[in-house]
Amino acid sequence: MFGEALRRRRGEKTLASCLGKVGVKMASWSAARCLFLLCCFGLCVSSSSRAPAQVRLVSERPGERPASLDRDWPAVVTHTHNWRFREGETTGSFSAAGEQLVRWCWDLGIRAVGVGSAWNPANEANFERFEGPDRDLYYSGQFDQKSVMDVAGVKATLTELNAQSRGSTLFYLDNETPKNRMGHMWWFGYLYDYPAWHDYSQDQPIKYYENDPSVEINALTGEPHTRRNLFEIVAIQRRAGAIGVFAHPTRWWVSNGKFTSNIAAMSGLFLIADGSLDGMAVMGDRVYNKPYQDLWFSFLDTGGKVPGFAETDFFLNQVMHHNELDTFRNYPHIGNRPLTARAIRDAARSGEVFFSNGGFLNVSVDGVPMGSVVRTGQSKRHRLRIEVYPAPNSRLGRIQIIGKHGTVLAVKDNFPGGVLEYEIPGHDEPDYVVVRAFGSGDDPDHDPDQVRYLAVSNPVYLWPPGFHREPARTLCRLRVALGSRWIGGSLEFQTADGELLRREPIHAGIISLSEPADSRIVLSKKGLQSRMFYIAMENADVEKDIWYLSSGEFRKDYPGLPQSVVPPQAFRLESLREALNRFEYEIR
Numbered sequence: 001m002f003g004e005a006l007r008r009r010r011g012e013k014t015l016a017s018c019l020g021k022v023g024v025k026m027a028s029w030s031a032a033r034c035l036f037l038l039c040c041f042g043l044c045v046s047s048s049s050r051a052p053a054q055v056r057l058v059s060e061r062p063g064e065r066p067a068s069l070d071r072d073w074p075a076v077v078t079h080t081h082n083w084r085f086r087e088g089e090t091t092g093s094f095s096a097a098g099e100q101l102v103r104w105c106w107d108l109g110i111r112a113v114g115v116g117s118a119w120n121p122a123n124e125a126n127f128e129r130f131e132g133p134d135r136d137l138y139y140s141g142q143f144d145q146k147s148v149m150d151v152a153g154v155k156a157t158l159t160e161l162n163a164q165s166r167g168s169t170l171f172y173l174d175n176e177t178p179k180n181r182m183g184h185m186w187w188f189g190y191l192y193d194y195p196a197w198h199d200y201s202q203d204q205p206i207k208y209y210e211n212d213p214s215v216e217i218n219a220l221t222g223e224p225h226t227r228r229n230l231f232e233i234v235a236i237q238r239r240a241g242a243i244g245v246f247a248h249p250t251r252w253w254v255s256n257g258k259f260t261s262n263i264a265a266m267s268g269l270f271l272i273a274d275g276s277l278d279g280m281a282v283m284g285d286r287v288y289n290k291p292y293q294d295l296w297f298s299f300l301d302t303g304g305k306v307p308g309f310a311e312t313d314f315f316l317n318q319v320m321h322h323n324e325l326d327t328f329r330n331y332p333h334i335g336n337r338p339l340t341a342r343a344i345r346d347a348a349r350s351g352e353v354f355f356s357n358g359g360f361l362n363v364s365v366d367g368v369p370m371g372s373v374v375r376t377g378q379s380k381r382h383r384l385r386i387e388v389y390p391a392p393n394s395r396l397g398r399i400q401i402i403g404k405h406g407t408v409l410a411v412k413d414n415f416p417g418g419v420l421e422y423e424i425p426g427h428d429e430p431d432y433v434v435v436r437a438f439g440s441g442d443d444p445d446h447d448p449d450q451v452r453y454l455a456v457s458n459p460v461y462l463w464p465p466g467f468h469r470e471p472a473r474t475l476c477r478l479r480v481a482l483g484s485r486w487i488g489g490s491l492e493f494q495t496a497d498g499e500l501l502r503r504e505p506i507h508a509g510i511i512s513l514s515e516p517a518d519s520r521i522v523l524s525k526k527g528l529q530s531r532m533f534y535i536a537m538e539n540a541d542v543e544k545d546i547w548y549l550s551s552g553e554f555r556k557d558y559p560g561l562p563q564s565v566v567p568p569q570a571f572r573l574e575s576l577r578e579a580l581n582r583f584e585y586e587i588r
């Protein structure tokens with residue numbers, strides 16, 4: 001909030017000093033720049049003042065919230081930790097915590113919970129051991145990692161919760177993983193492929209690529225600690241049908257002078273490489289998290305699909321400290337399908353989900369649901385339908401219709417709930433429509449952090465005919481040095497999940513090929529241990545942009561930034577797009 005005000009003030013100051021200069025030194029370069037700025041400013045003003053006139057309210061039908069909506073749009077709580085404690089807390093009884101959780105879900109009308117690790121006390125004990133004294137052993141290569149998964153125990157924990165709730169709430173498996181300096185993720189349809197902490201590195205300086213300045217030596221091997229790359233993890237999860245959601249995308253803090261990043265530093269890279277994201281958390285930490293939403297809009301501005309979700313980051317053994325206001329819920333459209341983890345995942349994948357702390361909000365354009373595409377054009381007029389109801393025991397405040405760049409195109413105040421219909425103009429550019437419904441008394445413009453109630457739709461995408469964001473490709477130029485130990489071996493390009501794209505013999509000289517930006521290279525030769533790496537992660541320009549976020553370097557360019565604010569520009573999407581065009585690498 002403070003950062004916004006600061007930037008606005010700066011903008012005003014620049015403009016004022018420009019106006020002063022224009023009168024005095026018309027011929028100077030700075031005056032020309034000022035004129036340019038003035039023109040831009042004029043365009044901005046005229047387009048934002050013209051826009052509301054173009055979006056036209058066609059009809060409003062007030063009404064009560066139909067009971068059937070609760071069946072068709074179940075409340076789903078995600079990104080949780082079932083058995084976790086802050087430093088110094090006593091643990092208490094595991095079974096009592098489970099009973100409490102089931103009761104709490106019943107009281108709040110929570111119909112499904114993605115249950116994250118640590119899942120139970122045995123799992124927590126393994127966390128303690130293998131993230132603690134036996135960490136080097138676990139990652140030494142001399143330890144059977146999967147032997148400490150306890151699949152049966154984890155399954156039993158979920159079975160017990162589901163039995164206690166007798167079908168009133170579905171408890172399904174989730175896990176917040178990976179958790180490292182480049183970001184955290186949680187999942188719909190999570191595949192339990194390794195122990196919960198397998199891809200954690202917390203705040204340790206793990207080496208993720210060849211020239212990574214972060215190094216922590218494993219005392220048992222004498223080699224730097226490494227972890228799986230996110231491209232590999234996502235590919236494995238996707239192959240199993242899961243979709244990954246980038247958690248708390250702009251969260252960071254400084255404590256005792258030390259910068260800690262929870263920023264989703266890899267999210268922009270995935271967006272550019274894939275042309276879309278599986279998902280990102282847009283509601284979390286507080287109900288109206290403006291930095292999350294600003295980042296979301298800047299991602300949507302690329303024209304790619306980016307489903308937004310709510311997350312809680314709750315310790316489920318402490319849910320009694322939470323109420324309906326701070327429990328941010330996803331409402332996937334399940335309709336008359338049985339409520340299963342698979343149905344939730346499918347709805348999440350389709351993007352037909354809204355999120356709120358109790359309010360209802362369903363949006364369609366020309367009958368096309370959230371998450372889907374309407375073909376548009378300059379001459380078209382579209383019909384936007386908004387069905388909205390306040391959270392129980394509350395009233396609606398401002399309703400906003402939002403388009404490209406997060407611009408508010410129209411507002412509606414004093415609507416009690418029901419159905420609104422608008423006419424919205426078509427465009428020749430890819431666009432989207434998102435709707436936000438605040439509570440009465442909430443002031444999103446002047447007091448965003450104090451907003452109490454909010455419901456947010458997922459976008460309906462408005463694309464010109466034929467538009468589709470393609471995954472990026474990279475022109476790879478691999479130089480094989482004369483004395484390379486790999487000469488005589490072979491080089492494989494593989495998809496992110498290991499399908500062969502092509503195989504080349506390794507001679508001295510240049511190998512030049514265009515490949516998908518998320519692909520990987522495997523070098524192999526008889527007698528040598530083969531080496532695999534993802535081309536995006538060995539790309540020095542990509543590394544620079546990710547480091548800029550993960551190391552906190554961006555803060556130098558935005559002095560006075562409050563914690564957990566990252567300006568969308570700091571995600572450097574255009575720079576990443578440029579960087580992914582080309583990959584130069586020397587095979588030594």
Ligand SMILES: [Zn+2]
Pocket residue numbers: 176179184247248262
């Ligand atoms: Zn996290």
